[in-house]
Amino acid sequence: MSLPTIKPSEARRLLDGGAVLIDIREADEHAREKIPGARHMALSSLDEMDVAVHHGKPVIFHCKSGVRTLANAPRLAGKLGPSCEAFVVEGGLDAWRKAGLPVVTDRRQPLELQRQVQIGAGSLALAGTLLGLLMSPWFFVVPAFVGAGLVTAGVTGFCGMAHVLMRAPWNRVVYGSPMRAKKA
Structure with missing residues (x-):
């Protein structure tokens, strides 16, 4: 069973009217930017989700763009059970x-881990390519390694x-110790 989308x-x-809003993004994403009042239940922890969270009220799920939520709508609906009215925010946080x-942004929190990886990989690939062109072809190993x-x-x-x-000093705020996300 899939979930209907709502604007x-x-x-x-x-x-x-009392519905429950659940943010299924990961801890680093939720820490940086969130809808006020949204409960954080990361999709990666779906198996541990409390099915009684809604107490008979409608449940509304959201992610950043809506794509992740829609792709996992059958799993989310199955976790809540057939008697729960549930929806997906069309377009997610971006559309909101x-x-x-209202959206709360905490710029003191680090960038989302995915963006950090994109910046790091892109920087290494660009630097390796430039050094390969300007200094020595051996530097082309760097973008090849990043690509692999x-x-x-x-x-x-x-x-x-x-x-x-995740182990970097600036990410300790969100991840605490390696591999363990901070509960929001």
Whole structure:
């Protein structure tokens, strides 16, 4: 069973009536930017989700763009059970913001881990390419290594650079100790 989508304005109306809003993004994403009052239940922890969270009220799920939530809607609906009325915010947090609805941003929190990986991989590839062109062709090993790492991450779901970045000092706010996300 999939979940119907609703516009952010309709979600706001349901929330004003007592509905429960659940943010399924990861801890680093939720820490940086969130809809006020949204409960954080990361999709990666779906198996541990408390099914009684809604107490008979409608449940509204959201992610950043809506794509992740829609892709996992059957799992989310199955976790809540057939008697629970549930929805997905069409366009997610991005559409919520575009609709002029309130969003809390904490710029003291680090960038989302995915963005850190993109910046790191892009910087290494660019630097290696420039050094390969200007200094020595041996530097072309760097972008080749980065490319192999990205392919490996895409195929296996394991990203070595993300695991290294999780341990970086600026990410300790969100991750505490390595591999353990801070509860929001």
